[in-house]
Amino acid sequence: xxxxxxxxxxxxxxxxxxxxxxxxxxxxxxxxxxxxxxxxxxxxxxxxxxxxxxxxxxxxxxxxxxxxxxxxxxxxxxxxxxxxxxxxxxxxxxxxxxxxxxxxxxxxxxxxxxxxxxxxxxxxxxxxxxxxxxxxxxxxxxxxxxxxxxxxxxxxxxxxxxxxxxxxxxxxxxxxxxxxxxxxxxxxxxxxxxxxxxxxxxxxxxxxxxxxxxxxxxxxxxxxxxxxxxxxxxxxxxxxxxxxxxxxxxxxxxxxxxxxxxxxxxxxxxxxxxxxxxxxxxxxxxxxxxxxxxxxxxxxxxxxxxxxxxxxxxxxxxxxxxxxxxxxxxxxxxxxxxxxxxxxxxxxxxxxxxxxxxxxxxxxxxxxxxxxxxxxxxxxxxxxxxxxxxxxxxxxxxxxxxx
Amino acid sequence: xxxxxxxxxxxxxxxxxxxxxxxxxxxxxxxxxxxxxxxxxxxxxxxxxxxxxxxxxxxxxxxxxxxxxxxxxxxxxxxxxxxxxxxxxxxxxxxxxxxxxxxxxxxxxxxxxxxxxxxxxxxxxxxxxxxxxxxxxxxxxxxxxxxxxxxxxxxxxxxxxxxxxxxxxxxxxxxxxxxxxxxxxxxxxxxxxxxxxxxxxxxxxxxxxxxxxxxxxxxxxxxxxxxxxxxxxxxxxxxxxxxxxxxxxxxxxxxxxxxxxxxxxxxxxxxxxxxxxxxxxxxxxxxxxxxxxxxxxxxxxxxxxxxxxxxxxxxxxxxxxxxxxxxxxxxxxxxxxxxxxxxxxxxxxxxxxxxxxxxxxxxxxxxxxxxxxxxxxxxxxxxxxxxxxxxxxxxxxxxxxxx
Numbered sequence: 156x157x158x159x160x161x162x163x164x165x166x167x168x169x170x171x172x173x174x175x176x177x178x179x180x181x182x183x184x185x186x187x188x189x190x191x192x193x194x195x196x197x198x199x200x201x202x203x204x205x206x207x208x209x210x211x212x213x214x215x216x217x218x219x220x221x222x223x224x225x226x227x228x229x230x231x232x233x234x235x236x237x238x239x240x241x242x243x244x245x246x247x248x249x250x251x252x253x254x255x256x257x258x259x260x261x262x263x264x265x266x267x268x269x270x271x272x273x274x275x276x277x278x279x280x281x282x283x284x285x286x287x288x289x290x291x292x293x294x295x296x297x298x299x300x301x302x303x304x305x306x307x308x309x310x311x312x313x314x315x316x317x318x319x320x321x322x323x324x325x326x327x328x329x330x331x332x333x334x335x336x337x338x339x340x341x342x343x344x345x346x347x348x349x350x351x352x353x354x355x356x357x358x359x360x361x362x363x364x365x366x367x368x369x370x371x372x373x374x375x376x377x378x379x380x381x382x383x384x385x386x387x388x389x390x391x392x393x394x395x396x397x398x399x400x401x402x403x404x405x406x407x408x409x410x411x412x413x414x415x416x417x418x419x420x421x422x423x424x425x426x427x428x429x430x431x432x433x434x435x436x437x438x439x440x441x442x443x444x445x446x447x448x449x450x451x452x453x454x455x456x457x458x459x460x461x462x463x464x465x466x467x468x469x470x471x472x473x474x475x476x477x478x479x480x481x482x483x484x485x486x487x488x489x490x491x492x493x494x495x496x497x498x499x500x501x502x503x504x505x506x507x508x509x510x511x512x513x514x515x516x517x518x519x520x521x522x523x524x525x526x527x528x529x530x531x532x533x534x535x536x537x538x539x540x541x542x543x544x545x546x547x548x549x550x551x552x553x554x555x556x557x558x
Numbered sequence: 559x560x561x562x563x564x565x566x567x568x569x570x571x572x573x574x575x576x577x578x579x580x581x582x583x584x585x586x587x588x589x590x591x592x593x594x595x596x597x598x599x600x601x602x603x604x605x606x607x608x609x610x611x612x613x614x615x616x617x618x619x620x621x622x623x624x625x626x627x628x629x630x631x632x633x634x635x636x637x638x639x640x641x642x643x644x645x646x647x648x649x650x651x652x653x654x655x656x657x658x659x660x661x662x663x664x665x666x667x668x669x670x671x672x673x674x675x676x677x678x679x680x681x682x683x684x685x686x687x688x689x690x691x692x693x694x695x696x697x698x699x700x701x702x703x704x705x706x707x708x709x710x711x712x713x714x715x716x717x718x719x720x721x722x723x724x725x726x727x728x729x730x731x732x733x734x735x736x737x738x739x740x741x742x743x744x745x746x747x748x749x750x751x752x753x754x755x756x757x758x759x760x761x762x763x764x765x766x767x768x769x770x771x772x773x774x775x776x777x778x779x780x781x782x783x784x785x786x787x788x789x790x791x792x793x794x795x796x797x798x799x800x801x802x803x804x805x806x807x808x809x810x811x812x813x814x815x816x817x818x819x820x821x822x823x824x825x826x827x828x829x830x831x832x833x834x835x836x837x838x839x840x841x842x843x844x845x846x847x848x849x850x851x852x853x854x855x856x857x858x859x860x861x862x863x864x865x866x867x868x869x870x871x872x873x874x875x876x877x878x879x880x881x882x883x884x885x886x887x888x889x890x891x892x893x894x895x896x897x898x899x900x901x902x903x904x905x906x907x908x909x910x911x912x913x914x915x916x917x918x919x920x921x922x923x924x925x926x927x928x929x930x931x932x933x934x935x936x937x938x939x940x941x942x943x944x945x946x947x948x949x950x951x952x953x954x955x956x957x958x959x960x961x
Contacts, residue, residue, distance in 0.1 A: 207886075208882065208885040208886045209884070209885040209886070209887075209889075209890060209891060209893060210881050210882060210884065210885030210893040211885075211893075237878070239878065239881075239882075240878060240881050240893070240906065240909060240910070240911060241910070241911070242894065242909060242910040274876075274878060275876075275877075275878020275879070275881060275882065276877060276878045276881075276905075276906075276911040277911070384882055384886075385878075385881070385882050385885065461864065461948075473677075473678075474678075474679060475640070475642065475643060475677060475678020475679045475788075476678070478613050478642075478643050478678060478679075478788070479611060479613060479642075479678065479787055479788050481612070481613065482611040482612040482613030482614075482788065483610075483611045483612070483787075484612075486612075487612060488612060490612060490613040490614075490643070491645065502679075503643065503679075505645075506643065506645060507643070507644070507645040508643060508644070508679040508680070545864075
């Protein structure tokens with residue numbers, strides 16, 4: 156990307172005007188950080204993208220409504236309890252959580268956004284939450300991004316952060332972000348949360364457009380269409396602290412759009428790589444499709460196939476499963492004109508098996524980054540999505556999550 | 559079912575006019591039976607239901623065309639090689655397989671149906687297949703149904719057979735059937751094959767209608783909509799050997815329809831219970847839906863959720879995952895009016911958690927038959943589907959299927 160560079164070790168607080176922290180308030184049994192607080196030094200333009208699940212957690216209903224105003228200043232996130240399927244009491248506790256933050260940081264309650272992740276169907280323990288908020292408030296700092304990243308983890312094995320700087324005509328602007336992974340990415344994602352920040356100045360309506368487009372091509376490429384959890388949320392706050400105003404139609408705005416997508420891509424791929432029990436990041440590419448929607452549907456169907464994912468875990472070049480998954484995606488194509496490569500090795504040409512050395516193929520599949528590339532002969536459209544393999548540890552992690 | 563009774567130990571050859579066997583021709587590495595032959599003593603009315611996968615194996619293309627004539631007399635099935643993604647050569651070998659059967663049993667080639675199941679992308683070893691067919695031909699017998707059931711197994715842990723007799727006005731008719739399981743039932747079924755026989759006399763067109771309706775409510779309730787493999791096939795042959803002609807509109811015909819559905823249900827549930835690595839049969843019931851299609855979609859989405867299935871394996875009453883899966887099915891409903899029971903224990907009423915004893919619930923989930931019952935408040939429609947839990951063994955079985 157021209158005019159931009161990644162900020163090594165950067166994250167949520169790399170852009171100017173943002174302070175954050177993460178504390179342990181006692182929701183996680185192991186005493187680790189479980190409450191994140193992000194506070195901007197001024198009112199920000201704000202945008203949000205939310206789960207499409209029919210069952211939506213209280214904080215999703217709450218925060219969606221808030222971001223419709225296009226303004227926010229604070230984000231609070233707890234990990235451990237999802238506050239989903241908790242009825243009116245759950246909504247009251249979500250509101251109480253926002254009020255506690257408002258009081259603790261001295262910001263109008265209207266500007267506080269709330270996210271939760273964890274077990275569904277349990278009420279938030281408000282004593283712990285409130286104490287945690289008051290403990291966190293004085294600790295927020297401009298180098299607190301990493302602590303924040305730690306505090307939103309659930310079954311993630313490591314924190315997920317990224318930041319970059321873009322040289323624009325008006326000066327440098329920065330985009331930072333943090334994300335927490337989903338249990339399994341696809342097809343049945345646990346909660347995925349991400350918060351992005353920027354010090355560019357962008358109108359709320361434009362900010363929402365940029366975020367929606369970026370999420371569609373990144374986070375939504377890690378999940379099945381519609382396969383969002385009760386709590387999934389991506390937020391973007393623009394402080395304007397860099398003193399650079401970006402307007403649609405300019406090259407700088409385009410660079411900003413691209414920058415948001417790059418950060419989202421980094422975080423989305425990090426989520427896929429860190430799927431529960433994952434041993435590798437799997438990139439599924441579908442090309443030669445009649446349209447992008449069809450390419451995406453086929454790519455997601457392959458990426459969600461347990462039979463494909465277990466074969467990839469076992470480094471088994473069982474390409475027939477990829478063909479089967481592609482064929483059941485509901486998108487018509489001519490199977491006699493299909494090419495397929497696994498980890499760079501041609502296994503199908505024009506729909507027919509290509510002889511290959513199974514040991515070499517199996518060795519290639521042992522990489523931590525594996526690409527499954529299917530090329531149709533229907534048109535010019537292509538799409539890519541990301542997933543992970545499916546291991547014993549996935550079953551172990553999920554067989555006794557609440558007991 | 560009035561006027562009908564299960565035939566203990568019955569199967570494919572319980573109806574009159576059918577002889578069968580299963581032999582080992584060397585496709586299975588362990589030397590077990592891998593070739594099934596069913597021969598009727600006369601030309602039969604024949605019906606077939608096939609995979610909806612875009613990628614269809616040669617025997618599916620071949621047999622579908624044959625059953626359009628409504629007549630057949632012989633079914634040959636091999637296990638071990640699916641003859642899918644094998645191009646023109648695969649079709650030629652499928653035709654050669656039918657010709658070999660025709661010669662071996664002395665039946666016109668037009669009346670031979672072929673099914674294959676196993677690894678995709680490998681050509682049939684015709685020397686083994688042909689030798690197997692010639693070995694099997696003289697062995698077919700009216701008590702060979704069980705050997706046939708053994709010969710079509712792949713990762714099945716036991717054979718699947720059922721038969722019943724119906725007392726009609728014109729005398730007794732019998733329906734028998736055999737099935738082989740799918741690797742995992744849902745969402746990404748390996749090949750499911752089933753062959754049914756009856757000694758009733760039924761017109762081919764009526765036979766097809768009966769089979770299509772029964773499959774829709776039974777075998778298709780074990781799979782995700784469209785999630786059929788490259789080879790899935792269900793066949794029904796009616797010999798008429800009982801000398802009882804059944805015509806639509808009569809009570810006897812209705813009893814026959816019901817009988818076919820009962821046999822399909824038995825076999826479908828047996829397949830679900832024997833899913834790869836399964837420790838239990840899971841019945842997902844969705845009631846109170848606006849329409850049957852919606853109820854079915856929600857039931858299937860729950861039944862296909864890896865997070866739900868791993869929780870059931872772990873006997874973890876993590877009902878939030880059921881709510882999440884229901885919510886992502888794409889069918890609108892009011893989540894605040896939902897009731898949910900796990901293994902008969904109320905866990906959600908009117909969308910809110912009901913306190914329950916987690917140890918009692920976990921113990922109840924240890925049963926080999928577990929029901930997940932979700933009741934919406936949208937209407938009167940309901941649907942049921944069957945699946946299994948998702949265990950370590952599923953991963954083990956599938957991680958190195960071909961290597």
